[in-house]
Amino acid sequence: MKKEQVELAITGMTCEHCAASIAKRFEGKPGIINEVISYPDGKGKFSYDPDVITKEAIINTINGVGHYKVAGEINSPVNKFDSQTDFDLIIIGGGSAAFAAAIYANEQSLSTLVVNAGLPIGGTCVNVGCVPSKFLIRAAESIRHASYSPFSGVKPGKATWDYGQIIQQKRELVDAMREEKYENILDTLEFVKTVTGWAEFLDSKTILVDGEQKYKGLKFIIATGATTFIPAISGLDQVSFLTSKSIFELDELPESLTVLGGGYIALEIAQAYHRFGSKVRIIQRSERILSSQPAEVSDELARHLREEGIGIISGTSIEKVNQQEGKVRLFINSQGQSQVIESTHLLVATGTKANTSNLGLDKISMALEKTGHVKVNSLLETSVPNIYAIGDVTANPAFVYAAAYEGKLAVRNAFNGAQLNTDFSALPWVVFTDPQIAGVGLDEKEAEVLGIPYEISRLPLSYVPRSIAALDTRGFIKLVRNTETDRFIGARIVAPEGGELISQITLAIRCGMTVEEVATTLYPYLTLSEGIKLAAIGFSKDIAKLSCCAS
Structure with missing residues (x-):
């Protein structure tokens, strides 16, 4: 595919909606690789395949939209960067969400x-989350x-x-994956520049990095x-x-570990370190x-964790914490009884908070959720028209x-006029304990709240x-169907x-498959995935009365 670029001066735009209206006319138009329409600058940049669409056709398309007119071609060449401080898109952050956005933005020039x-x-994910944690979970397993x-x-x-x-091998794995999946990829992104520093909004079009360099987007x-x-x-x-x-940076195994929290991060770490040999509560x-x-x-998982020897004290309030002679002591109250929990190490895994401080969001009057997350709509737009938010900084x-999915979608909405809504109705998730916990879609209580007729x-x-x-018969499979649609x-x-x-049911939900279709699908015998078929059959038959190969 050939690629050429043209920059056009456009008159008649009076607001951001005007720019969006022009961009809408090019959505899905053959030969258009990317377009960036700027109301404040009064211009549009177009990347196009000259074998499919001509420059004249682009101009005629703009002139055919309302009262907008192309005043002429801006003769300065459209380079990789028009300047070192002005950009089409500025992404604050360098994680998976940011990378997905940067890769797609690069594809759009x-x-x-x-x-x-x-x-x-x-x-x-790669530095302190998914990659190192799953490595250590597997090692402990x-x-x-x-x-x-x-x-x-x-x-x-x-x-x-x-x-x-084990920790040293973990570091080597993290370094290798960061280099291969992030640093090396950055080197191939022709239209992406990176800087290291803390960004702060000065206004809705300008940031200041490390209190020194200004950038406009x-x-x-x-x-x-x-x-x-x-x-x-x-x-x-x-x-x-x-x-x-x-x-994950400790070189020596904790002799004993108290874990504050009962969410997935707390539970995954607790079980792994118990298996490494720490006394865990x-x-x-x-x-x-x-x-x-x-x-x-939760009761099923708690039973198996306790059987392994992990202590779980629930329904507690923590009165205070102190440290004496190398031990951390928690003074807690559980079920009306006070006790002191002592360990060599304390892990705080009580949830997360969005990284929004010091971004200068108050200067641009950006709306936040009560939880402190950046408030976005289904298009990932914030309360400031030209600013989007993605990943864990949102709710x-x-x-x-999910963050990577949002990254591409945000760029498409921002620059392609795609108007694509986020859809998490078929979002799978996994807790990597043993046994694992996995889910997708609604449970029966959620279906009841939404007024959906259901059966499990x-x-x-x-x-x-x-x-x-x-x-190894630990656990169960629970499926939820809509009784009116059998989906x-x-x-x-x-x-x-x-x-x-869980991916089987994720695909079934996304593709609108019925229970009957899954129940009559051929599954290999003596695979764990056959349990999905059996659970689907369970809506209409008593599995206890079927032979191994019956359906």
Whole structure:
């Protein structure tokens, strides 16, 4: 595909809506690679394939929209960057959401500036989140497998491991993935420039980086992510505590670890470090871990964690914290009884807060949620017309793949006039404990609130042939269907490798498949995924009365 560029002076625009109206005329037009229409500058930049559309056709299209007219071609060449300080798009943040936006902006030949500070480029996921945590979870899992077997003829031995060596291998993996998936990719993005520093809005079109350099942008995307929320507990600021960011940098294994919080981050770390050999206790304020999920889900996981030897104290209030002789002491009240919990290390995993401080959002009157997240609509627009926000800095689902999805969508809405709404109706999620917790769509309580007629099918893994043969029947598969349409509206799964099962229901929801279609699909026998088929059959038949191969 050939690519040429032209910059045109446009008269008649009186507001941002005018620019959007012109851009709308080029949406999906053959030969148009990208267009950027600027009302303040009174011009439009176009990248196009001259074999498909001519410059004259572009001009005629503009002249055919309302009272807008092309006053002439701006003869200065449209370079990679018109200047070193003026950009089509400025992205604040350097994580997965920002990267997705930058990659798509580069494909559209948009001059783009990425401003990153805090974590190295790549953000939370590769540096201190998904990648290191899942590496350590798998390492701890291998210790568990070496030390335990449900088979009477298999006599496991005592596994040996070097925690410091595991951490070093983790660092090497993180460095390699950051280089391969982020730094090297940045080098290939022709239209993207990066600077390191803290950005602050001076007005809706200008930022100041590190208090020194000003940059101007036609559009902005805030993708600054989130960080650990530190609760207001008496004495906490006087003790040494860990977060999910710092615990993965310890070279020595904690002898004992108290985990504050019962969400997915807290639970994943708690189980992994228990398997590494730490004495672990979870302190949870609510009555259940994973309190956002139905009781049957959280209770099932809690039972298996306790059976492994992990302490869970729920329904607690923490009165104060102090540190004496190298030990952190928590004074708590649980079920009306006071007690003191002592450990060598304390992990705070009580949720996250959006990174919005010091961005100068008050200077541009940007609206925030009560939680402190940047408020966005379904188009990812903020209250400031030319500024969008994506990823964990918003209150949208806080998953790396959701953030990446938002990144591309925001650029399309900002520059292509796409008017695409975010759609999380088929968003899967996984808690990487063992057994794993996975879900998508609605549970039955959510369906009831929305007035959707529903029915559930709950299949214990003790009815799944693969689980029976593996002597591991921990968990269940629960499917939710709309009784009027016979279509899936949600699922909750507790199972070893449950995360590998949830995509089936995700696709079924997205593609509008019926329960009958899944129930009559051929599944390989003695696979865990066959449990999805059996659970679908369970809407109409009693699985307990079927033979292994019956359908």
